[in-house]
Every structure is written in structure tokens, then in C-alpha cells.
Amino acid sequence: xxxxxxxxxxxxxxxxxxxxxxxxxxxxxxxxxxxxxxxxxxxxxxxxxxxxxxxxxxxxxxxxxxxxxxxxxxxxxxxxxxxxxxxxxxxxxxxxxxxxxxxxxxxxxxxxxxxxxxxxxxxxxxxxxxxxxxxxxxxxxxxxxxxxxxxxxxxxxxxxxxxxxxxxxxxxxxxxxxxxxxxxxxxxxxxxxxxxxxxxxxxxxxxxxxxxxxxxxxxxxx
Amino acid sequence: xxxxxxxxxxxxxxxxxxxxxxxxxxxxxxxxxxxxxxxxxxxxxxxxxxxxxxxxxxxxxxxxxxxxxxxxxxxxxxxxxxxxxxxxxxxxxxxxxxxxxxxxxxxxxxxxxxxxxxxxxxxxxxxxxxxxxxxxxxxxxxxxxxxxxxxxxxxxxxxxxxxxxxxxxxxxxxxxxxxxxxxxxxxxxxxxxxxxxxxxxxxxxxxxxxxxxxxxxxxxxxxxxxxxxxxxxxxxxxx
Numbered sequence: 001x002x003x004x005x006x007x008x009x010x011x012x013x014x015x016x017x018x019x020x021x022x023x024x025x026x027x028x029x030x031x032x033x034x035x036x037x038x039x040x041x042x043x044x045x046x047x048x049x050x051x052x053x054x055x056x057x058x059x060x061x062x063x064x065x066x067x068x069x070x071x072x073x074x075x076x077x078x079x080x081x082x083x084x085x086x087x088x089x090x091x092x093x094x095x096x097x098x099x100x101x102x103x104x105x106x107x108x109x110x111x112x113x114x115x116x117x118x119x120x121x122x123x124x125x126x127x128x129x130x131x132x133x134x135x136x137x138x139x140x141x142x143x144x145x146x147x148x149x150x151x152x153x154x155x156x157x158x159x160x161x162x163x164x165x166x167x168x169x170x171x172x173x174x175x176x177x178x179x180x181x182x183x184x185x186x187x188x189x190x191x192x193x194x195x196x197x198x199x200x201x202x203x204x205x206x207x208x209x210x211x212x213x214x215x216x217x218x219x220x221x222x
Numbered sequence: 223x224x225x226x227x228x229x230x231x232x233x234x235x236x237x238x239x240x241x242x243x244x245x246x247x248x249x250x251x252x253x254x255x256x257x258x259x260x261x262x263x264x265x266x267x268x269x270x271x272x273x274x275x276x277x278x279x280x281x282x283x284x285x286x287x288x289x290x291x292x293x294x295x296x297x298x299x300x301x302x303x304x305x306x307x308x309x310x311x312x313x314x315x316x317x318x319x320x321x322x323x324x325x326x327x328x329x330x331x332x333x334x335x336x337x338x339x340x341x342x343x344x345x346x347x348x349x350x351x352x353x354x355x356x357x358x359x360x361x362x363x364x365x366x367x368x369x370x371x372x373x374x375x376x377x378x379x380x381x382x383x384x385x386x387x388x389x390x391x392x393x394x395x396x397x398x399x400x401x402x403x404x405x406x407x408x409x410x411x412x413x414x415x416x417x418x419x420x421x422x423x424x425x426x427x428x429x430x431x432x433x434x435x436x437x438x439x440x441x442x443x444x445x446x447x448x449x450x451x452x453x454x455x456x457x458x459x460x461x
Contacts (some may be wrong), residue, residue, distance in 0.1 A: 061429045062422045063385030069402055069418035073226065079411055148290045155292040159392050160406055160414075169295045173393070178302065185295040192290040 002179040009180075013168070017187055019082075020164040023154045024191070027086050028147045031093025032139075038094070039101025040127060049102060056095035064088060064153045068160055085157045092153065093146045100142030104135035133206070140203040147199065148192045155188065165191075225412020226419065235416075240400070242420065249397035249424065252315070253383045256322035260379055264327045265372075268334025272368070273360060281335065285328035293386050297321050301393045314394040322386055326379035333375015337368025370440050377432040381425060388421050398424065 006013075042052040062070075067088040072079045075087070108131050116130040132139075155166030168184030171177075204210075229235055236242055271277050297318065304317035341364045349363045391399025401417025404410075 058426065058429070061381060061425050063381075063388050063425055065385070065388050065399070065402060066418035066421040066425075069414050070422065073415055079414070145289070148286075152290060152292045155294045156389055158294065159389065159403065166292065166294055169292070169298050170392075173298045173302070176302070178299070181295055181298055181302075185292060185299070188292045188295070189290055 001182065002177060005177060005179050006183065013183060013187070016163060016165050016167055016184075017191070020151070020154055020166075020188075021191065023082065023085055023089070023157070023162075023164050024147065024150045024195070027089030027093050028143070028150055031090045031146065032097055032143060034090070034094050035097030035101050036132075039098045040105060042098060042102040043105040053099045053102065056098045059091050060095040064092070064156050065159060067091075068157055068162075080161050082157075082162050085154065085162055089150050089153060093150065096146050096149075097139070097142055101135070101139055104138035104142070105131050107138060108134045136206045137203055137210070140199050140206075144196050144199050147195050151188055151192050151195070155184070225410070226415040227412075229412045229416040245396070245398050245400060246420065246424065249384070249387055249399075249421075252319060252322070252387050252395065252397060253380070256319050256326060256383050256387070257376070257380055259319075259323045260326035260330055260383075261376070263323070264330035264379075265334055268331045268372075269338060269360070269365075271331070272335035272338025273356075273364070275339070278335065281328075281331055285332055288325065288328050293321075293325065294389055294392070296324075297386070297390055297393055315396075318387075318390040318393055318395040322383045322390070325386055326383050329378035329382060330372075330375045333371045333373075333378070334368065337371030337375075338364050340371070341367035366441050367444065370436065370444060373432060373436045373439070377429065380428055380432065384421070384425050384428060 038052060042049045068084050069079065071077065071084040071087055072081070077083055112130060112134060113126065116126045121130065154164055155169065157164060158166030158170045165184045165187050168180040168187075172180035172184070234241075238244070271281055300321050301314060301317045304320065305313050308316045338360075345363055345367065346359060349359045354362065387395065387397050388399035388402065391397060391403045398417050398421045401420070402414050405413030405415075405417060
């Protein structure tokens with residue numbers, strides 16, 4: 001490790017880390033927020049399941065770098081605008097989570113849903129107070145996958161000039177210096193571990209009724 | 223947008239060593255080489271893990287760790303470390319392909335071993351009862367049953383490869399990514415958009431080809447349960 005480079009670039013590295021966090025978190029949260037109603041819809045209307053899950057799957061097929069470059073032409077933004085990265089990642093998160101939400105809701109035991117119905121819950125109440133809480137472990141397990149993937153995908157945007165931790169890779173490559181690259185990789189992995197643990201913690205907090213052994217998350221994320 | 227149309231309308235972009243057909247050819251060639259190598263490594267390993275149940279935790283852990291590892295960083299590190307080891311003609315190509323293979327393995331491996339593990343238990347028992355040897359059980363029952371998940375895994379790997387091969391243009395790999403990198407360097411947004419559109423089309427065509435291959439090769443008896451035997455979301459690649 002080249003400590004001189006590291007110490008003289010500390011504030012830039014911090015800036016990149018914060019930018020990386022925003023570019024990862026906003027799409028993850030917005031993508032999940034959009035996936036919840038859409039996934040519910042796909043679950044409620046079985047005929048729509050294939051259409052919704054299939055269409056979102058096609059978006060997932062488009063390689064990220066191509067997506068970043070193509071979006072400006074479709075939505076009229078500037079090509080180097082970070083908003084392109086945010087929108088592309090939101091669509092990826094939505095594509096992944098829609099299926100997770102629909103499958104998570106499908107895995108809620110029928111008796112539980114019927115009990116809620118018998119107690120007089122309306123469709124919306126049943127969704128927010130019964131189905132969604134029971135599906136939390138599955139949904140958040142999917143969200144862990146999405147957030148970790150997003151952290152990695154954001155770095156690609158360095159190629160088109162959007163500043164975040166990936167900029168350390170391109171910087172290191174043009175300088176022929178390993179230190180910035182390793183710094184970037186380590187920080188990416190660190191953010192991944194922290195966000196992964198945060199979601200795992202959230203999952204446990206939201207499901208106090210589950211036995212500790214199950215809540216430890218083993219077996220949820222294959 | 224107008225730059226994009228101009229790019230495709232220019233006959234000069236359709237011929238020669240930087241023309242669209244040659245670049246598509248290189249992109250597919252490198253992708254297929256990487257996929258072939260990944261298959262040779264991952265399928266036997268996946269069969270072993272699925273058949274014996276050994277090393278499952280290691281494989282799952284590896285797949286998760288690789289997802290978090292940023293592809294671009296990995297590419298640059300491997301190219302910087304490995305480039306001196308190769309002769310001049312392979313100096314960028316070989317390390318880049320190495321990374322493509324590495325990234326493709328987890329998806330194929332996961333698809334193969336989960337496919338074999340989730341093969342209908344009663345079918346396996348019935349085959350054993352009929353006097354099949356373990357090898358016959360594997361080739362005549364478990365592998366055909368595992369095919370849908372294996373194909374899903376290979377499809378994921380292919381997408382990951384095509385996507386990463388695009389990014390690898392940054393470390394001088396030939397292929398469609400060149401248009402994006404070179405266009406960026408020259409502020410030629412039409413060329414960038416054209417490259418991106420071509421990459422997206424290639425990825426979508428390959429996706430559809432895999433869907434078709436699945437329809438043609440999966441035993442009709444398994445299709446009814448297709449919705450049940452989905453690859454877990456965690457096996458989706460980060461492209």
C-alpha cells in the first residue's frame with residue numbers, strides 16, 4: 001500500500017464513499033417501494049405474474065454500462081448525469097424485487113390469510129398488517145442480494161465519468177498504481193458487509209415472533 | 223439520439239476492423255470462449271457437489287462473496303497483475319477472459335448443484351429400486367431433472383459474461399464495449415449510444431436463445447412444475 005497516496009487523497013476518498021452510498025441507497029429504497037405494490041399486484045392476479053416478472057426480467061438482461069449510456073437518449077437527461085445511474089439501478093432493483101415480493105407473498109400460509117379475512121380485515125389491511133409482515137424475511141433476504149449487487153454495479157459508472165468509489169479503479173489504472181484500486185475494493189466490500197448486516201438486523205427487529213435460530217438468517221439466503 | 227442514427231447510417235461503420243460485424247464477432251467469440259471454459263470447470267464440480275452434498279457451504283459462500291466484489295476493480299487488478307505474464311498478443315485478452323470465466327462460474331455451479339439436489343426424490347428412489355447404478359441414476363434421472371435449473375444458471379453466466387466483456391473494453395478488450403469507451407474518449411455520444419444499443423440487443427437475443435433452448439431440451443414431464451423450480455433470486459447475476 002502506498003501510504004503517501006492514501007493520506008494525500010483522504011478527503012477525496014471520503015467524498016467518493018459518500019457519493020457511492022447515495023448512489024446505492026436511493027435506488028435500493030425507491031426500487032423496493034415500487035416493487036411492493038407491483039409484486040402485490042402480480043401475486044393477486046396470477047395471469048399478470050408472468051407478464052410483470054417477465055418484463056422486469058428483460059430489463060435485468062441489459063448490461064449496466066449499456067443501460068447508463070442508453071437512458072439519456074430515452075429520458076432526455078445529460079449523458080454524464082448521475083441521475084442515469086440512479087434510474088438504471090432503481091429499475092434493476094425493481095426487476096429483482098418484484099419477483100421476490102410476489103413469491104414472498106405467495107409463501108404466506110393460506111390459513112394465516114384466511115384467518116385475517118375471517119377477522120374482518122379488508123384487502124389493504126390484510127396486505128399491510130398480515131401478508132407483508134409475514135413475508136418480511138423473504139423480502140429482506142432478496143433486498144440483501146439487491147443492495148450488494150447495486151454496490152458493485154455502481155462502480156461501472158466510473159467508466160462514463162460519474163464520481164464514486166469506482167473512480168478509484170480508473171484513477172489507479174491510469175496512474176499504474178495498485179493502492180487506489182485496492183482501497184476502492186476494500187471500501188466496496190466494507191459497505192456491502194455493513195449494509196447487509198443492517199438489513200439482517202432490520203429483518204430480526206421486524207419479526208420478533210420468529211425463533212432466534214430461524215432469525216439468524218441461516219438458510220434464508222442460499 | 224440523432225448521433226445514434228448517424229452512426230448506424232454511416233456505411234464506414236459496417237466494414238473493416240472497427241466495423242460493427244467484426245466487433246460483434248469479437249464480443250461473441252470472447253464470450254463463448256469464457257462460457258466454454260466456465261462450463262468445463264463448473265459443471266463437473268456442480269455435479270460432484272450436488273451428488274455428494276459436499277462443499278455446499280463453500281460454494282454458496284463463494285457465490286455471495288463474488289457478488290460483492292466490484293467487477294471493474296477485479297478486472298483492473300487482474301490485468302495489472304497478470305499482464306506481465308502473457309506474451310504481447312495476449313497481454314490484455316487473456317487476463318480479461320480469466321475474469322470473465324471467474325465471474326461465470328458461481329452461477330453455473332449454483333444452478334447445477336441445486337438442480338441435482340432438488341431432483342424429485344421419489345424419481346431417484348424409483349430408479350435405484352429399478353436397479354440403476356449410481357452413475358445411471360445421475361445421467362438418466364438427476365441430470366435431466368436438473369436441466370431447467372442448469373440452463374437458468376448458464377443463462378445467468380452468459381449475461382454476466384456479455385456484460386463484463388463490455389466493461390472489459392476499458393482494459394483494452396476488443397468487442398462492442400470499444401464503441402462506448404472510444405466514444406467517451408472522443409466525446410462522440412452517438413458512437414457510445416450505438417455501442418450500448420448493440421450490447422443490449424446482443425444480450426436480449428442471447429436471453430431469448432436460452433429461453434428457446436430451455437423449451438427444446440427440458441423434458442415435457444418437468445414443464446408443469448416449471449414455476450416451482452425457479453432459481454433462487456440470490457443466483458441472479460449482478461450485470
